[in-house]
Amino acid sequence: MAKLNMVQAINRALDEEMARDENVITLGQDVGLNGGVFRVTEGLHEKYGEERVIDTPLAESGILGSSIGMAIAGLRPVAEMQFSGFSYLMFAQLEGHASRMRSRTQGQHTVPLVVRMPYGGGVRALEHHSESHEATYAHLPGVKVVIPSGPSNARALLAAAIRDPDPVVFMEPKCSYRAFREDVPEEPQVMEIGKGQVVQEGADVTVISWGAMMRPTIKAVEAAQKDHGVSIELIDLLTISPMDTDKIVSSVKKTGRCVIVQEAPRSFSPSSEIIATINDHALMYLEAPVKRVTGFDVVTPYFGKEQSYLPNERRVRHAIEETIGF
Amino acid sequence: MAKLNMVQAINRALDEEMARDENVITLGQDVGLNGGVFRVTEGLHEKYGEERVIDTPLAESGILGSSIGMAIAGLRPVAEMQFSGFSYLMFAQLEGHASRMRSRTQGQHTVPLVVRMPYGGGVRALEHHSESHEATYAHLPGVKVVIPSGPSNARALLAAAIRDPDPVVFMEPKCSYRAFREDVPEEPQVMEIGKGQVVQEGADVTVISWGAMMRPTIKAVEAAQKDHGVSIELIDLLTISPMDTDKIVSSVKKTGRCVIVQEAPRSFSPSSEIIATINDHALMYLEAPVKRVTGFDVVTPYFGKEQSYLPNERRVRHAIEETIGF
Amino acid sequence: MKMSEHSTIGISSKPKTKHWPDTCDSEAPCHTFSISSLQILDEHGNLDESRMPDVSSEDLVKLYRAMVLARLVDDRTLKLQRQGRIGTVPLCTGHEAVTCGATLAMRDEDWFIGSYRDLGGRLMRGEPIENGLLYYNGHEEGAVFPGGERTLPISIIIAAQCLHAVGVAYAMRMKGETETAVVCFLGDGGTSEGDFHEAMNFASVWQVPVVFVVANNQWAISVPREKQMHSRTIAQKAIAYDMPGIQVDGNDALAVYKATKDALDLARSGGGPTLIEAVTYRMLMHTTADDPTRYQPPEDLEIWAKRDPITRFRKFIEQKDLWDDEQQTDLEAQCKQKIEAAVAAFESRTDFKVDSPFDHVFGTSHTRIEQQRAEFLDMLKKESADG
Amino acid sequence: MKMSEHSTIGISSKPKTKHWPDTCDSEAPCHTFSISSLQILDEHGNLDESRMPDVSSEDLVKLYRAMVLARLVDDRTLKLQRQGRIGTVPLCTGHEAVTCGATLAMRDEDWFIGSYRDLGGRLMRGEPIENGLLYYNGHEEGAVFPGGERTLPISIIIAAQCLHAVGVAYAMRMKGETETAVVCFLGDGGTSEGDFHEAMNFASVWQVPVVFVVANNQWAISVPREKQMHSRTIAQKAIAYDMPGIQVDGNDALAVYKATKDALDLARSGGGPTLIEAVTYRMLMHTTADDPTRYQPPEDLEIWAKRDPITRFRKFIEQKDLWDDEQQTDLEAQCKQKIEAAVAAFESRTDFKVDSPFDHVFGTSHTRIEQQRAEFLDMLKKESADG
Numbered sequence A, B: 001m002a003k004l005n006m007v008q009a010i011n012r013a014l015d016e017e018m019a020r021d022e023n024v025i026t027l028g029q030d031v032g033l034n035g036g037v038f039r040v041t042e043g044l045h046e047k048y049g050e051e052r053v054i055d056t057p058l059a060e061s062g063i064l065g066s067s068i069g070m071a072i073a074g075l076r077p078v079a080e081m082q083f084s085g086f087s088y089l090m091f092a093q094l095e096g097h098a099s100r101m102r103s104r105t106q107g108q109h110t111v112p113l114v115v116r117m118p119y120g121g122g123v124r125a126l127e128h129h130s131e132s133h134e135a136t137y138a139h140l141p142g143v144k145v146v147i148p149s150g151p152s153n154a155r156a157l158l159a160a161a162i163r164d165p166d167p168v169v170f171m172e173p174k175c176s177y178r179a180f181r182e183d184v185p186e187e188p189q190v191m192e193i194g195k196g197q198v199v200q201e202g203a204d205v206t207v208i209s210w211g212a213m214m215r216p217t218i219k220a221v222e223a224a225q226k227d228h229g230v231s232i233e234l235i236d237l238l239t240i241s242p243m244d245t246d247k248i249v250s251s252v253k254k255t256g257r258c259v260i261v262q263e264a265p266r267s268f269s270p271s272s273e274i275i276a277t278i279n280d281h282a283l284m285y286l287e288a289p290v291k292r293v294t295g296f297d298v299v300t301p302y303f304g305k306e307q308s309y310l311p312n313e314r315r316v317r318h319a320i321e322e323t324i325g326f
Numbered sequence C, D: 001m002k003m004s005e006h007s008t009i010g011i012s013s014k015p016k017t018k019h020w021p022d023t024c025d026s027e028a029p030c031h032t033f034s035i036s037s038l039q040i041l042d043e044h045g046n047l048d049e050s051r052m053p054d055v056s057s058e059d060l061v062k063l064y065r066a067m068v069l070a071r072l073v074d075d076r077t078l079k080l081q082r083q084g085r086i087g088t089v090p091l092c093t094g095h096e097a098v099t100c101g102a103t104l105a106m107r108d109e110d111w112f113i114g115s116y117r118d119l120g121g122r123l124m125r126g127e128p129i130e131n132g133l134l135y136y137n138g139h140e141e142g143a144v145f146p147g148g149e150r151t152l153p154i155s156i157i158i159a160a161q162c163l164h165a166v167g168v169a170y171a172m173r174m175k176g177e178t179e180t181a182v183v184c185f186l187g188d189g190g191t192s193e194g195d196f197h198e199a200m201n202f203a204s205v206w207q208v209p210v211v212f213v214v215a216n217n218q219w220a221i222s223v224p225r226e227k228q229m230h231s232r233t234i235a236q237k238a239i240a241y242d243m244p245g246i247q248v249d250g251n252d253a254l255a256v257y258k259a260t261k262d263a264l265d266l267a268r269s270g271g272g273p274t275l276i277e278a279v280t281y282r283m284l285m286h287t288t289a290d291d292p293t294r295y296q297p298p299e300d301l302e303i304w305a306k307r308d309p310i311t312r313f314r315k316f317i318e319q320k321d322l323w324d325d326e327q328q329t330d331l332e333a334q335c336k337q338k339i340e341a342a343v344a345a346f347e348s349r350t351d352f353k354v355d356s357p358f359d360h361v362f363g364t365s366h367t368r369i370e371q372q373r374a375e376f377l378d379m380l381k382k383e384s385a386d387g
């Protein structure tokens, strides 16, 4: 067991997977000698060499497009987008090719690649460095979208993503990168993609969140439990798409109430899809409207205003209270 | 009054706006001499010349990026993406600049542009020519997404989009381009963006659709009314984002039941947001789960399978029946 | 670095970046670049002997047969489309020398990565004629064929395939297949896309074994070359990357073959990528949905008809006594027979699985997909019950 | 077409596309291209008289003062960041000659479109020092200033601004402002993006009045030029578009000025776009979040320190008797005073409107936005009530 933060845990997973399979390579801007701007790829360049740890030119479509070719030809590329805010430059390659090569060729050609990208606010960064737009990727058929919330699941989900036969968008909550540590077992860990995790069971209300929002959510859940003696079921979504219908539906059927906490702008977002899923499969079990705590339908403000913009513990607590009191 | 199909009506709006305001220009692949691959820009090249009707090089980001510059400098560009399936190549320019220039500069610089694109299936076209991915654009703050359903509203909404002070993604249901004609008044028409339209009032169930799906939906509504004597409120959404909360909510409060018909893949889609909107504002009025008739979370198949894939009148009718019978 | 002896393609030596004050004399240009061109077989079928590449008679005939087959398939496909028996089809007439000439230079283990106007090459790579028919009639089944592991499906998204080509080439080198290369086809319009630029840059930085063959057919649908680019050649776009570039007569299959062969030799020997501009003309509509009379000067077709790649090649092999009228009659009959067999096979295909889109979203399926599949099949059942 | 007399920049004549058989002699290269380079003031401050552009003494001093101010603002900003009084900041030290030299050649009505490393030019365009501080401390208020209508805000997305520049230039010509041009700044890394290519192509096809100034500072964060591109110069990337291109000593403000001035003259006379590569060096970290000791050879900094753009310019104006120590002391004092005033103003700013993001989503608001604004303000009220 080692106590690792998320950066170290992701680095560990990359290292383990590169050691396990010589077809695994990583590429992106500054991922080599510099170890990535967040140091996620630190040490890999030294250990695996320039051929497997590639400092690419400054071109996101180039990175993803060439990764697609590599994946078709048998490699397992792990591409890094320096920030999710720049990843839209490769959206066309992802939508047009990575997500479709399997269906286009009925399985003859496949694109097993991972595209990692730090996302989200809270680190006082420049414009384009703080968005939470996972829904943009989640609406794409043929692509999986995974968002870990802590060191341990980050490591195990990244390993799964690398072994997955299809393209996985792996979004890393950058404000959790160094925020806390967790015990991480020595031996490699692999977690199934497509499944949420019930962090704690409860009877009165289901709270669903993911990524960086898990931390304020956990605090709010604890506070609400303490203050109101209420029993809360907490779900960490982990995979945004394809979404774990069963876990959401069975929990809401049990509790009849639900609060969703997301950093993303509200409209056309994961919370919309979660609510729709509940509608499709468990509407008649609802005793209160699903409550959502979200970012807003505004351009993510510069960091001078991000503290007021971002959902926080208090907003989640209020939402839980409102939902219980409904 | 003239009887126009949608291609002619859009062409009319472009012509009228170009005549009205010399800053309006149009650019894209093949929009000049060729009049666009769907002939939407037919005659404009001859009438307004090469400077205002520009055959661009084959580069979507180039088209949108240069349109952004034009808009900043006082023109009103109407950019055409030949098919929505190629529009993702300009997604980064739209997300990174068109949608944000206003907020970035607190209004000092603005980007009044329209990006038109035919979308959707049903015309037996090649891969990438049949998708309905409006949700990808709808999740972007700072961008409006408009989808007309017929000649008359297409013309009036395009005029509004051109006059709008902000970027508008204008998605044209290509299978409705020449499918039917409507009376279109001689004088220019402008419709407000951001509002849905109640096509017919009703008491028992709200049916919401937009774009190409309005046609099978209208037929299904008529059939259901005839067969079951049920009173249906039909809403044509017209603007996908920002969505007309009021119209949806007040209708569902009245009817207590709702069916949504969309061509797009189901998850993370407009129907998800509509359901979430109902949840947020009218959940307790619902007497049945909202029913959605949608595309599926698969890569849009080649046209050999599109007839089975696409929602049709019968599916909508079944959904209405199920919802009423719930 | 081994290179074919009479290579048309060389890499210029590469001095280091300038660091003033080690400046070169500012009066004279510091760096000069050039682009050369190649024609071996002129439009009358006359050979420039001095440039004749080393091709066996067998291969010359093979090349000719491939071009004729492509032309005849194109003819037939156009007719099928006009009869409403197939969907929208892009046509390849005029491009036979580009695609077949380049493909002849390839080895089986090389990767063929192209777009929708490479029919001749695809057929040479073993793609069944039936495939194109299926594909253009809306069936994914037409995008795959046994043995097609190294022939990627058509990339409809212009120029996107250039990056795939670079990635594949990188993978080949990394996997130790150092003699394997990639040939990537695109059009003149394709060179305007950002992806083309990024691919050229990645290929040159990584020095991977890829050959870009641009079929400059003067049009991107209705947009003529002059509105597409200001550059006098496409070959010179290679200079931006210090990559070898050459402009060849794209209606001269020998020139295309030689340039591709030289580029492949260079690539196999570790010499990196090459850009080949093959100057040709699109002799038919862009696709069957297009009407070129709206934008095309009719005299163009007359001029270019005289430069037809097949006619001149036939003259050439006839002069070499490799071909005669009887062989021609036989070939045409054989082609037609093959084509008719393919049409028949295509039209009798009924084994399409209605829910196959659900099979191929992911390699390992997911509840959400399976629930939707069940719902979809259930709906279809209800619909057919409804009659 | 009027051009400045001693222009460094010319457009080569443009023959039509090759149509075989009007082929040029295949033995010799058909097309030749060249890139020249320019240095006027060497690293010791020695002037190449023959190339001296026509700049008034006043402008020389103005240019010097602008470079010094930029350097001092950079120093101060770095300190503020280290003291935690401001967020992450990119630094501009080393780039002064590029950005100030080019800006000196501009007219007020020209458009300045750049990125985050153009501080000197921005200040010359009238951007208050306070702006950068606000901007890098997370306030949109720092992205706008009165009179900034033709100075676009920083484009953080690399190379995206190149396309905006082309569009603005197009609009200017269309609106009859034929004497107005656009100067667009980007970095060496930026030339790898597809948007750069598309902008170069659009600019050359449309022949719009835009000058691209690439500050080739050898690095894109940790990625050195050799991993960024295989080309020996960036200037040669212009050849792909038959656009004039030139490589200048980017630490020589006179060379940058002259190349920009010539390019602007060309642009104003309808001669279209130009690409200028200004060879320089990033003398500090990429941003304050970066640690160049991880990747940068330390000797580089020594070498480049000797080529400092400000030192050599000071020597030059001193030799011309336009500058002396006393003026230097005064200048530094003035700059510091301005800077401190700006810091004080910045730190006393409290007029930020918490709900301003809701004000600027759209020009005409929408119920959905207003509902969310109300909810947001309500939440803030509750939060502050909670204490």
Ligand SMILES: Cc1ncc(C[n+]2csc(CCOP(=O)(O)OP(=O)(O)O)c2C)c(N)n1
Pocket (backbone or CB within 6 Å): B029, B058, B082, B086, B089, C117, C156, C157, C158, C186, C187, C188, C189, C190, C191, C215, C217, C219, C220, C221, C282, C286
């Ligand atoms: C990214 C993208 N944009 C637009 C299109 C629509 N389109 C299909 S073919 C074509 C022209 C292509 O021209 P060129 O590259 O010269 O190839 P050619 O058709 O002449 O062989 C266009 C614009 C597309 N397929 N992909």
Ligand SMILES: Cc1ncc(C[n+]2csc(CCOP(=O)(O)OP(=O)(O)O)c2C)c(N)n1
Pocket (backbone or CB within 6 Å): A029, A058, A082, A086, A089, D117, D156, D157, D158, D186, D187, D188, D189, D190, D191, D215, D217, D219, D220, D221, D282, D286
């Ligand atoms: C599209 C995009 N990708 C990645 C980044 C992250 N990033 C910021 S600066 C930079 C390097 C830029 O290098 P260069 O263009 O040479 O400019 P310089 O910083 O050297 O002035 C990178 C990769 C970005 N801002 N935009």
Ligand SMILES: [Mg+2]
Pocket (backbone or CB within 6 Å): C187, C188, C189, C215, C216, C217, C218, C219, C220, C221
């Ligand atoms: Mg072409």
Ligand SMILES: [Mg+2]
Pocket (backbone or CB within 6 Å): D187, D188, D189, D215, D216, D217, D218, D219, D220, D221
């Ligand atoms: Mg740089």
